[in-house]
Amino acid sequence: MTAQPMTLQLRVAEARELNPLIKTFRLRSADGGVLPGFAAGAHIRVRVELPDGSADWRHYSLINFSADAKATEAPTDYVIAVRKEAEGRGGSRFMHERLREGDTVTIEVPKNDFPLHTGPGGTVLLAGGIGVTPLASMATRRRAEGLPVRMHYAGRSRELMAFVPELQALLGDDLRLHADVEQGGPFDIGAMLDGIPAGDRLYVCGPKLMLDAVLAQTQARGWTHDRVHFELFTTPVVEEGDHAFEVELAQSGQRFTVPADQSILDCLIEHGCDPMFDCKRGECGVCATPVMEGEIDHRDYVLTAREKAEGNVMQICISRAKGQRLVLDI
Structure with a gap:
């Protein structure tokens, strides 16, 4: 029997469009009380309604840019960002088109399958597109602890990349932005890997192509598994040749x-x-x-x-x- 996680009924306190593809939501309890705490890398699952009327769950990382420990240990709100997927099953369209400020939404309490490890060495973060969300919280945590952290953030265009001003303010010169349309091509994963010192850990969140390339290239360089931590930010898709x-x-x-x-x-x-x-x-x-x-x-x-x-x-x-x-x- 699958264990049933605890659920909460939260109110949408704010729904804000960051760009044509990404919308942020701030969720609070009806009485404004303290919510269950979380650590950098954690996510919540949100109950969505699909076009056929059925219900499903979608996984969204929790975003935090506050250095105050209370912001995550005893939060009064959860902030998530949702990328609209026109070709998806409809969960992101529900979030973008039907969920409004003042609405109530069911969520599962935070869970962390992508924890930030402690120990010596620096931290390197690689974000692809909306995969920036858990890594933003990791960057914030590392800064608050006074520990070394660098972020590489890649996307198709700067206009469609989320939280760039916040990350620039947080990381300064330790943020490297890559927009494909400006650079004339995709992010160079190999060059990034070659510049990472031997003791540093790498955290990756982004689309499958990015993750597959990182895993292949780190394995080719002889990296141990405990140096590469990842979360995939896309759901499985039908591949060519798939059959019943x-x-x-x-x-x-x-x-x-x-x-x-x-x-x-x-x-x-x-x-x-x-x-x-x-x-x-x-x-x-x-x-x-x-x-x-x-x-x-x-x-x-x-x-x-x-x-x-x-x-x-x-x-x-x-x-x-x-x-x-x-x-x-x-």
């Missing part, structure tokens, strides 16, 4: 067809099953499921290369079948 396949649950004998545009996890939930899960992006490992038969198309960021090669476990929120059938030991 059958999933059999060995313990019950149930069989379901997983469509090309649906995950195994969502298919099981739709059919009344109750699998364990959390992030739905292949990062946390909660939905790891034993596989008895079938070839797995691994797409997660949890399993090691050896575990993937052994082919007896998969993350059902994101990985798929290479063939026509999988038998899961559930």
Whole structure:
């Protein structure tokens, strides 16, 4: 049985458009009281309504630019930023188009799957697009502690990048901005990595292409896993060649067809099953499921290369079948 997190009913105290794609929301309790605390990197999940009338949850990082410890230990509001995804399932459109100041929204209390580690060495932050949100809180925390921190922030254009003035005020020369349209091309990940001292940790949040490139290049340079921390800021998308396949649950004998545009996890939930899960992006490992038969198309960021090669476990929120059938030991 999946544990149910505590939920809160909060009021939208402020809804503000930062640019045509990004909107910020300030959420408070009805009585203005203290909310559960959080640490840099934490997120809340917000209940949204999709175009078909069904409800779902969306994950948004908590943003803090205050050096005052009370701002996160005993906050009176939560601040999030939402990027409108025109091609998404509708969660961000709900937030942008239907949620207004004064409305009430259901959230799950803060959770942190992307913690800021303590210890010697500097901290380097790499943000891609809206992935800046958890890293802004990390930069604020490091500054408040008087510890070294640098941020690289990449986006398509400066006009569509969020919180640039706040980050410039916070970090000064320790902020490096990269706008593709100004630089004539994408951010140079290799050059950034070559400039990071051996003792520093790297925190990355952004789209899948950025994360895949960082992981490939740090591995090629022999970086240990504990030096690279990441959070993916996009949900899984249908890839070329994705096809429908059958999933059999060995313990019950149930069989379901997983469509090309649906995950195994969502298919099981739709059919009344109750699998364990959390992030739905292949990062946390909660939905790891034993596989008895079938070839797995691994797409997660949890399993090691050896575990993937052994082919007896998969993350059902994101990985798929290479063939026509999988038998899961559930």
